[in-house]
Amino acid sequence: MPDSPAVAPQFTSASHRDETAELGMWVFIATEVLLFGGLLLAYFVYRHAYPQGFVTGSRHTEIVIGTANTAILLTSSFLVAWAVEIFSAETRRLTAGLLTGAICLGLAFILLKGIEYHREYDEHLVPGIDFRFTGSLANGVQLFFIFYFIATAIHALHMIIGIGLLAVLALLCRAAPSTRRRAALHSVALYWHFVDIVWIFLFALIYLPGRSAS
Amino acid sequence: MTEPNYLTADYTLRSWFFTTDHKRIAILYFASLTMFFFIGGAAATAMRIELATPQADLVSDDIYNRLFTMHGIIMVWFFLIPSIPNTLGNFIVPLMIGARDLAFPRLNLMSWYIFMLGGSVTLFAILAGGIDTGWTFYTPFATLYSNSYVMVAAAGVFIAGFSSILTGLNFIVTIHRLRAPGLTWYRLPLFLWSLYATSVILVLATPVLAITLVLIAVERFFGVGFFDPRIGGDPLLFQHLFWFYSHPAVYIMILPGMGVINELVSCFSRKQVFGYKFVAWASLAIAALGFLVWGHHMFVTGQSLLASLVFSFMSFVVAVPSAIKVFNWTATLHKGSLRFDAPMLYALAFIGLFTIGGLTGLFLACLAFDVHATDTYFVVAHFHYIMVGGMVTAYFGGLHYWWPKITGRLYSEYWARAAAILIFLGFNLTFFPQFVLGAEGMPRRYHVYPPEFQVWNVLSSGGATILAAAYLLPLFYLGYSVFFGARAPANPWDAPGLEWQTSSPPPEHNFDVQPVVTRAPYQYSRKFEAKPQNA
Amino acid sequence: MTQSRPSLQLVAAWLGLLGLLALTVTMAYAPLGAANAVVAIGIGITKAALVAAIFMELRYRDALTLLFAGAGLFWLGILLWLGLMDFLTRT
Numbered sequence: 001m002p003d004s005p006a007v008a009p010q011f012t013s014a015s016h017r018d019e020t021a022e023l024g025m026w027v028f029i030a031t032e033v034l035l036f037g038g039l040l041l042a043y044f045v046y047r048h049a050y051p052q053g054f055v056t057g058s059r060h061t062e063i064v065i066g067t068a069n070t071a072i073l074l075t076s077s078f079l080v081a082w083a084v085e086i087f088s089a090e091t092r093r094l095t096a097g098l099l100t101g102a103i104c105l106g107l108a109f110i111l112l113k114g115i116e117y118h119r120e121y122d123e124h125l126v127p128g129i130d131f132r133f134t135g136s137l138a139n140g141v142q143l144f145f146i147f148y149f150i151a152t153a154i155h156a157l158h159m160i161i162g163i164g165l166l167a168v169l170a171l172l173c174r175a176a177p178s179t180r181r182r183a184a185l186h187s188v189a190l191y192w193h194f195v196d197i198v199w200i201f202l203f204a205l206i207y208l209p210g211r212s213a214s
Numbered sequence: 215m216t217e218p219n220y221l222t223a224d225y226t227l228r229s230w231f232f233t234t235d236h237k238r239i240a241i242l243y244f245a246s247l248t249m250f251f252f253i254g255g256a257a258a259t260a261m262r263i264e265l266a267t268p269q270a271d272l273v274s275d276d277i278y279n280r281l282f283t284m285h286g287i288i289m290v291w292f293f294l295i296p297s298i299p300n301t302l303g304n305f306i307v308p309l310m311i312g313a314r315d316l317a318f319p320r321l322n323l324m325s326w327y328i329f330m331l332g333g334s335v336t337l338f339a340i341l342a343g344g345i346d347t348g349w350t351f352y353t354p355f356a357t358l359y360s361n362s363y364v365m366v367a368a369a370g371v372f373i374a375g376f377s378s379i380l381t382g383l384n385f386i387v388t389i390h391r392l393r394a395p396g397l398t399w400y401r402l403p404l405f406l407w408s409l410y411a412t413s414v415i416l417v418l419a420t421p422v423l424a425i426t427l428v429l430i431a432v433e434r435f436f437g438v439g440f441f442d443p444r445i446g447g448d449p450l451l452f453q454h455l456f457w458f459y460s461h462p463a464v465y466i467m468i469l470p471g472m473g474v475i476n477e478l479v480s481c482f483s484r485k486q487v488f489g490y491k492f493v494a495w496a497s498l499a500i501a502a503l504g505f506l507v508w509g510h511h512m513f514v515t516g517q518s519l520l521a522s523l524v525f526s527f528m529s530f531v532v533a534v535p536s537a538i539k540v541f542n543w544t545a546t547l548h549k550g551s552l553r554f555d556a557p558m559l560y561a562l563a564f565i566g567l568f569t570i571g572g573l574t575g576l577f578l579a580c581l582a583f584d585v586h587a588t589d590t591y592f593v594v595a596h597f598h599y600i601m602v603g604g605m606v607t608a609y610f611g612g613l614h615y616w617w618p619k620i621t622g623r624l625y626s627e628y629w630a631r632a633a634a635i636l637i638f639l640g641f642n643l644t645f646f647p648q649f650v651l652g653a654e655g656m657p658r659r660y661h662v663y664p665p666e667f668q669v670w671n672v673l674s675s676g677g678a679t680i681l682a683a684a685y686l687l688p689l690f691y692l693g694y695s696v697f698f699g700a701r702a703p704a705n706p707w708d709a710p711g712l713e714w715q716t717s718s719p720p721p722e723h724n725f726d727v728q729p730v731v732t733r734a735p736y737q738y739s740r741k742f743e744a745k746p747q748n749a
Numbered sequence: 750m751t752q753s754r755p756s757l758q759l760v761a762a763w764l765g766l767l768g769l770l771a772l773t774v775t776m777a778y779a780p781l782g783a784a785n786a787v788v789a790i791g792i793g794i795t796k797a798a799l800v801a802a803i804f805m806e807l808r809y810r811d812a813l814t815l816l817f818a819g820a821g822l823f824w825l826g827i828l829l830w831l832g833l834m835d836f837l838t839r840t
Binding site: 030031038046049139140 | 313315318382390392420421436438439445446723
């Protein structure tokens with residue numbers, strides 16, 4: 001496996017460099033946890049204040065699309081993990097192929113999300129733009145949908161960044177699968193899995209409540 | 215000159231603005247922060263001039279609101295938070311740990327560009343007409359009522375936040391992975407422990423501010439949002455999120471200052487820091503406990519009584535590690551061979567002023583007293599004793615201490631001591647009267663006040679004049695030294711830290727030979743023969 | 750011969766995640782009252798732990814990496830605990 005010739009002078013070896021990069025990625029993920037953490041606090045505070053409104057709002061979300069998107073994202077994470085596992089010079093085509101698969105699944109996720117947004121717009125459920133919901137629960141439902149749109153939009157933004165990074169990695173791995181690329185792929189994979197984990201929780205908080213009560 | 219140092223290696227603009235050398239990036243930060251410091255200072259000066267008389271004669275109420283907001287935003291996010299970490303930290307951290315650079319040099323440069331972008335956006339908001347919410351952006355005023363440039367200023371702060379996160383990330387990883395052989399955790403100079411603790415806060419608190427500002431932007435832009443009481447939203451949720459960042463941010467500002475004081479006190483009393491391990495762990499304890507106290511900003515807001523009790527109790531607890539540090543510095547001075555060079559004057563000033571600021575913080579942590587003192591000048595005086603009396607003083611102390619290393623020149627000791635003494639006097643004259651004003655009940659953030667408060671206000675404004683002049687002094691004598699100062703030797707203080715074992719200014723690659731550390735820091739002796747950490 | 754098939758545990762994790770997804774959606778329709786929320790979050794935590802341990806390879810990492818991964822969660826806990834304390838105990 002060809003290695004990049006020079007290691008930046010602050011590192012003693014390529015493995016030193018790569019381990020440092022991975023540590024950096026974990027620090028970044030800790031940062032991201034707290035970014036979504038602020039939203040989570042808001043969610044729990046308002047769910048506590050408006051339990052019925054949140055259940056009702058939740059029942060207005062598209063659980064079919066939500067479930068499909070969860071499966072799509074879990075599968076794309078699996079493909080990325082697979083690509084990391086088999087990464088080598090001989091398998092570079094397969095690696096690039098797996099990453100391309102993950103990218104396609106990511107795009108499918110975004111597409112479905114767009115369809116979902118559109119349906120919610122048609123149902124007048126977009127606060128600030130077109131929100132019509134009457135009755136005593138209107139406030140709680142509106143707060144729920146504000147959370148829904150902000151959280152899923154920020155998550156989708158992370159997805160788009162992740163898709164871009166995966167695309168760059170797919171091209172790079174195809175061209176020259178050095179150990180340096182391996183470290184980069186590893187970092188991007190960590191990021192992608194993290195975005196997956198965020199969605200796992202958003203799914204549980206947004207789509208699942210209130211399904212049993214009829 | 216035989217070998218070029220990092221300053222003489224290249225003279226082109228390109229070599230500065232595209233540099234990945236941590237030392238040059240530190241200089242870039244230093245120049246930008248100096249600019250922001252004087253912009254924020256100008257706003258404060260205008261406020262103090264207005265407050266010299268009870269009536270409104272210089273500015274209207276609206277302009278006054280914009281002045282204190284600008285002062286707060288610029289000073290907090292564009293001076294205090296980046297001050298020591300991004301200038302002195304950037305320069306000294308790799309030198310202190312015997313490394314060639316930070317772990318991610320390009321990220322470091324990017325962090326400066328992000329910082330400047332955030333700064334430019336904020337300056338634009340100020341030039342376009344200003345913002346009148348106070349630096350705290352409290353809702354619903356900031357989102358539903360204010361007619362000023364809230365969005366632009368919030369965007370500037372939001373962008374600058376990423377610079378903080380990247381710097382924190384870089385420091386954490388660097389201190390973990392790039393230490394010289396033999397440099398174990400307990401051999402690290404305490405400045406590094408405090409910067410590490412600072413970085414933990416930067417990385418974990420700043421994202422919460424980012425998401426809070428996003429929520430504000432959404433609410434303001436769409437006219438509907440999370441904190442909007444009209445639809446049952448809770449403005450207190452904003453305060454919780456904001457102070458989850460902004461209280462730990464106070465420790466972002468003071469911890470690096472404490473770190474500098476360790477170096478100064480130890481060097482100029484020619485002794486090891488008393489109780490090294492206690493001071494080291496106190497830094498991390500402050501970083502962790504500092505996250506548990508934010509509700510003490512909200513005692514009078516209608517927060518639940520239980521929450522207030524817990525936050526009050528935790529606020530007392532966080533004072534313990536801070537007190538450990540003060541006691542240990544004092545014990546370090548005890549029977550030391552004291553030298554009153556300019557950095558030491560700043561360090562001694564820090565210890566006194568920080569103690570006053572910290573103890574009055576305990577007053578404010580008491581629920582009953584806080585009800586009386588909330589939003590009075592008592593609070594203003596308290597946090598200025600920490601932020602200005604503590605942090606800015608430590609910043610100047612560190613700047614003087616490492617100036618010979620950074621520039622390779624010696625400044626005028628006479629003028630440096632004069633400035634240190636003037637700053638100390640001017641500072642106390644400015645802010646001590648504000649304790650009295652606050653205790654007597656004068657509220658903050660007003661441009662007019664009843665005539666009986668005038669005596670104390672005049673004293674404060676007079677002190678501010680002295681303070682402003684004193685802060686301008688270093689600009690002249692430090693600036694003069696860069697061009698005409700005597701050449702500095704490699705180790706003018708005879709200090710054992712690794713940063714003093716290379717030439718002044720250091721070569722681009724920091725060390726000719728990779729240092730190997732063999733002993734604990736601060737092995738000073740009375741007769742100018744400190745044992746270097748690497749010999 | 751270089752490996753090109755995914756390891757068994759990777760496939761098992763993937764199938765397990767999909768199974769848990771099916772389980773959580775099914776359970777959401779079971780009338781469990783307040784327990785519905787607990788089940789949903791509990792299964793969410795299990796899925797997240799699977800992703801972290803296997804996909805993110807945390808199982809093979811040293812204590813330092815685990816510490817870094819845990820720090821974010823620990824501070825998230827502080828935010829939720831002290832933040833919610835106010836709202837849950839208001840009178």
